[in-house]
Amino acid sequence: MTLLSIIMPVYNKEEYIDRAIQSIIGQSFKEWELIIVDDGSIDKSLSLCKKYENGKIKVISIENNGVSNARNIGLNMSCGDFVTFIDADDYVASDYLENLYQPQYDFIISGLSKVSKNSELIDTIKPLNNGVIKIDDICKNFYKEQMDTGIYGFVAGKCIRKSIITDNSISFDKSINLAE
Structure with missing residues (x-):
């Protein structure tokens, strides 16, 4: 059963892709699918992704048209009740999905850690609010929190x-390439 779809756009990330995919494969939460959308990579990213292809991991290759387009294609192919996004140069802790998947809620926002290529901690970003928060309460501090952390821009x-997403015809704007 697929409860959670993970969408991973890829463009020229051969240096990082194995670690990203391995961190998903090693999750304690197992009811996921990974949809990798290679956006016309010209390095070895696509061939590295294809070696992981199986029933849980799907790899789609498209002509380069930007990260927002790749994410939209992943959304359209997803089968899970929930969706999340992990970029090809990211990696996650083994309990990441277990903590992120909270089916009693419609939308979950977690923090993240920024690390260097050597895995040295650069910064930790956490939402100001913790627990169950109504959208009106998030809106009260939205601007300040976005300016301080950028958390809503990724x-x-x-x-x-x-x-x-489907009931409201939500998609990524293909003209936006950053903080989409």
Whole structure:
């Protein structure tokens, strides 16, 4: 059963892709699918991704058209009740999905750690609010929190009920390449 779809856009990330995929394979939470959308990589990213392809890991190759387009294709192919996004140069702790998947809620926002290529901690970003928060309460501090942390400008560390996306025809704007 697929409870959570993980969408991973890839463009020229051969240096990082194995670690990213291995961190998903090693999750304690097992009811996931990984949809990798290679966005026309010209390095070895696609061939590295294809070696992981199986029933849980799907690899799609498209012509380069940007990260937002790749994410939309992943969304359209996803089968999980929830979706999350992990970039090809990210990696996650083994209990990441277990902590992120909270089916009693529609939208989960977690923190994240920024690390160097050598895995040295650069910064930790956490949402100001913790626990169950109504959208009106998030809106009160939205601008300040976004300016201080940038947390709402990236898709990492978010999990959303897929029906919210499909019922409201939500997609990524293909003209936006950063903080999409």
